[in-house]
Amino acid sequence: MKMICIIPAHNEEENIQKTVQEAKKYIDTVLVVNDGSKDKTKELSKKTDAIVINHTINRGQGSALETGNEYARRNNFDLVIHFDADGQFLAKEIPEIIEPLKNGYDVSFGSRFLGKKSKMPWIKKHIIMRIGKAINYVFLGVKTTDPQSGFRAMNRKALEKIKIENDGMAHCSEILAKTHKENLLFKEVPITVIYNEFGQSFGSGFKTLKDLIIHKINK
Amino acid sequence: MWQQIIAFSIIIIFIFRLSILRKNNKIKSNEFNFWIIFWCLAAIPVLFLIQIDIILFNLGFSGGGINFLLYLAILFLFYLIFKLRLKIVNLEAKLTKLIREIALDSNKKDNNKEDNNK
Numbered sequence: 001m002k003m004i005c006i007i008p009a010h011n012e013e014e015n016i017q018k019t020v021q022e023a024k025k026y027i028d029t030v031l032v033v034n035d036g037s038k039d040k041t042k043e044l045s046k047k048t049d050a051i052v053i054n055h056t057i058n059r060g061q062g063s064a065l066e067t068g069n070e071y072a073r074r075n076n077f078d079l080v081i082h083f084d085a086d087g088q089f090l091a092k093e094i095p096e097i098i099e100p101l102k103n104g105y106d107v108s109f110g111s112r113f114l115g116k117k118s119k120m121p122w123i124k125k126h127i128i129m130r131i132g133k134a135i136n137y138v139f140l141g142v143k144t145t146d147p148q149s150g151f152r153a154m155n156r157k158a159l160e161k162i163k164i165e166n167d168g169m170a171h172c173s174e175i176l177a178k179t180h181k182e183n184l185l186f187k188e189v190p191i192t193v194i195y196n197e198f199g200q201s202f203g204s205g206f207k208t209l210k211d212l213i214i215h216k217i218n219k
Numbered sequence: 220m221w222q223q224i225i226a227f228s229i230i231i232i233f234i235f236r237l238s239i240l241r242k243n244n245k246i247k248s249n250e251f252n253f254w255i256i257f258w259c260l261a262a263i264p265v266l267f268l269i270q271i272d273i274i275l276f277n278l279g280f281s282g283g284g285i286n287f288l289l290y291l292a293i294l295f296l297f298y299l300i301f302k303l304r305l306k307i308v309n310l311e312a313k314l315t316k317l318i319r320e321i322a323l324d325s326n327k328k329d330n331n332k333e334d335n336n337k
Contacts, residue, residue, distance in 0.1 A: 051326070052326075054322055054325070054326075055318050055322050056322070057314070059314070059315045059318055063315045063319065066315075067319045067322055067323065070323060071326070074323070165312070167311065167312075167315050
């Protein structure tokens with residue numbers, strides 16, 4: 001089975017090399033999509049064993065992931081993993097996220113709310129995530145324990161059916177919605193997330209909601 | 220009367236400004252034509268402000284005709300902003316596709332170069 005780990009990166013010079021090295025321990029092909037970084041993310045990525053694709057202008061995480069997905073489609077990969085560049089996810093959990101796909105599932109989503117302990121900030125856990133879950137349910141009709149996890153894996157069938165159209169952070173909800181719409185079999189897998197000072201804020205949560213609404217109107 | 224004079228003055232200023240922009244080739248002729256027609260059409264209800272007042276009064280509205288025109292103008296502006304927003308979103312989507320194709324294409328070219336060097 002041909003597998004690829006897609007890492008979208010924007011201004012991640014501090015973490016990108018370590019993230020690639022860690023991912024490489026569990027997967028042969030790692031692809032970094034440098035999303036118009038202003039720092040040395042591109043140069044540092046090229047020094048690793050990863051394949052590097054460069055967006056000349058920053059287009060957002062969703063768009064970088066879709067570029068990675070398109071690379072995987074064109075190069076006949078059977079399985080893709082989406083992994084963040086900022087070191088929040090644990091590469092050692094890659095085999096766990098792949099496991100359901102070996103057992104007949106089409107997509108597996110990492111969930112921060114299924115047992116494993118993530119030191120999620122209180123406001124994020126009890127307010128932002130609950131609003132996110134409610135929005136996903138009301139707008140998209142999807143019920144999952146984690147509405148915005150960026151750690152996921154999908155097989156070829158899902159890769160062909162899910163084309164990410166939201167350039168920004170709304171891609172998480174979009175992937176969930178398309179999984180549901182296309183009747184793809186999915187499973188949530190417990191993951192650990194290491195939190196730092198960055199990540200999605202309340203303001204960017206609103207931006208995600210705005211992107212979802214505009215995308216819905218524009219269809 | 221004063222309301223009409225002010226409204227007409229504003230329209231004339233905009234038309235004058237448009238003419239300068241056109242003269243300096245800052246806007247294209249179709250855009251110039253659109254805005255000239257737009258301002259001429261805007262002048263028509265201002266011309267019949269008293270009649271609009273009477274119609275509104277007969278319909279049971281208490282506000283004057285100029286207020287009604289302002290409400291219409293604001294509604295039109297909201298519609299324009301909405302249309303512009305949709306246009307920008309479409310352009311952004313096209314830009315993303317373009318950036319993606321350039322990125323994938325240059326990766327392919329780099330790979331071909333490496334293969335040739337081997």
